Amino acid sequence: MLTLNLFFFNQINGGSRYVGVGEGKNVQAFYYFIESENNPKEDPLMLWLTGGPGCSCLNVLMFEIGPFAIKKEEYNGSRPNLVLNPHSWTKVSSIIFVDLPVSTGFTYAKTKSASQRGDWLLVRQTHQFLRKWLIDHPEFLSNEVYIGGDSYSGIPIPVIVQEISQGNEKGLQPWINLQGYLLWNAYTTERDTNYRIPFSHGMGLISDELYESLQKNCKREYVNVDPRDVNSFMEVTSGLDQFYILDPACDWDWIIDDVVSWRKYLINKYPTKFINTSLKFSPLYCRNYVYFLGDYWANDDNVRKALHIRKGSIGKWHRCSFNVPYKKEINSSFEYHVNLSKKGYRSLIYSGDHDMVVPFLATQAWIRYLNYSIVNDWRPWHANGQVAGFTRTYSNRMTFATVKGGGHTVPEYKPEECFVMYSRWISNMTL
Template sequence: MLWLTGGPGCSALSGLVFEIGPLEFKKEEYNGSLPNLILKPHSWTKVSSIIFVDLPVNTGFTYATTNSGSQRSDSILVHQTHQFFRKWLVDHPKFQSNKIYIGGDSYSGIPLPVIAQEIIQANEKGVQPWINLQGYLLGNAMTTRKENNYAIPFAHGMGLISDELYKSLQINCKGDYINEESRSILCSKDIRLFEEAISGLNTAHILDPRCEWLDDTQKIQRRSLIKYPSNFLTSNLRLPSSSCRSYPYFLCGIWANDDNVRKALHIRKGSMGKWSRCTFNIPHEKDIFNSYDYHVNLSKKGIRSLIYSGDHDLLVPFLGTQAWIRSLNYSIVDDWRQWYANDQVAGYTRTYSNQMTFATVKGGGHTAPEYRPKECLDMFSRWISNITL
């Protein structure tokens, strides 16, 4: 399987050490030494080989040597991913007959179905090597770019806003909560009240604490006996608490910027500066408006899909995912029911006649495997083995 992390511009290390890969950082307070990696018990690599790819360019450890090569867009990302995979199979011919899957989460929901379609079209034209694409999977994935429109119904259902505010939003905004240009004065007022109501929440998982973060520009000396930057006590910066889920993100930054680590990973010296988990500051042209039609095309080709949603994500709420899947208007072959992991309800699922399975992950956030690793491994293992959830 080939895995793309979202963003756009978030490093594949996120998928490898925080979500589905075989390693994770040992959660211990930083003491100036190199953070330790340990084996992850619920890695998806137990059932599939996985290639974690840093794309688009200037994501993670990738770089370009020319200005033209540094250009980033959805369509460039699609083409580069496709070309990378075919070239990788040329270099590793023993994998050419393997069943191939592609997966990702968050913003990957935009380019990934397009990548799948480009692979199929190239196969049909006889481009070699043949990519034996069997299916794709997406978690809490952006699809229509209108997913935020479901944040307000989600917030109301989760008890984050009052009945009165929700009713007022419905009346004054007429169901359109994301188009700022057409908002009335009353709608804008209600939106501000909504934003106040959810301020302070961790929108990636509404039950998790919202932890303070250390600014990326601050440098920490690995071998220093000083645990924090010299200006830590006199600045407004804060390290995340070691009890926070985001603390390993901080450890990852220390690890990935260590010279010995880069040497071990064969990162070309001088090819790039500071590693960042996500490069949101680099321009990226969003030239693929949505990926809805590509799901339709892939369904017609008989490509299987698993679309899953952590049910406590406010960024891409499961309600929005359900809405676009429902609008495909495919008949249901396995209706809404519970699915189990370790003899406990792990979520709810429904399967459609186009071989698309939708599943919620109970207690999951924006990156569901990060929050529910055991359940998500069970879900993936069954799906890739063509076993019902």
């Protein structure tokens, strides 16, 4: 693993820095930049913003679409090892992974007033970040630019794309060669959660009788209703991993700080005894065990030094900063999709079809409401000679697709299929 760790440090060194955004540059936005492994001079440039809001882009880099990943193995007290990701999206594009909003990942505020977080601040700071980054990297000014994200990023990203487009129209410099955007399992409106119930029924998770009762009593409006109306539904589905209904539910990840601290204490105090016990503080069979390892990796002193993390800027790195206040000011990004479509921007909207958090039914619903003409109707798309999902394209240059067997963070569950899809789409090929 030594060679791969050196590969990582060589790749990242010089590619991870800060860009000052906001009033007085008081928000120091941290980013990881990885050039395309193919032809960085001509390949597209993707700016990636993770959801949450407040989840670090290290999630996407290390667990989903980056060139290396943390090896899933029993933690032994040392820095976790890395493995190559053969399905990295950096094989066909350069990617900027940015930690925004403030207090996400390694991004920090220099003043108390700069620590505020909200949708519109996120939109403006991301827009400012990209223009500043391109000024510092003029060799990428002519590259096609796309904006990508997942989950909650479905709210700010269409707004960010519109802000960039309007900035170009106003003559803001540098001009950005904006081409489109990509979203997976992304929120669009608060009504998205309505579709968890029909999704659950279609997947055989709830009975016909319960589904019919919910439809009758809630009139198909499951948002902002009396919680007593959906208690039965919540109880029946409470044992599921809602991010991927096929996986075992592993609740330990939500209290990861306590688990990590306690496990580290035991390993340090009773190394031999602890390793031989059957204590199950963080079960290896859980897919999200790598998040536990990621905490150790990102907080390793040598890793932080390689990433040029400024001493004293933040304390412990957290995968997601859900405990930091955030103003959700944009209720829906639907109108922004409409505006961007009118301007001719390309978009790829896709869903892992086993995600219960933002079900594919919700995404299909708002796309259908656009009422755009269908160019290529519903059909399977293939990867490695097998059906990988289903797709449909529209006259507004929007492509919708499902990934068969995918969860909420789709490439984490179906890396090869997602790479095939992305490679085709980013190259203007049909799926």
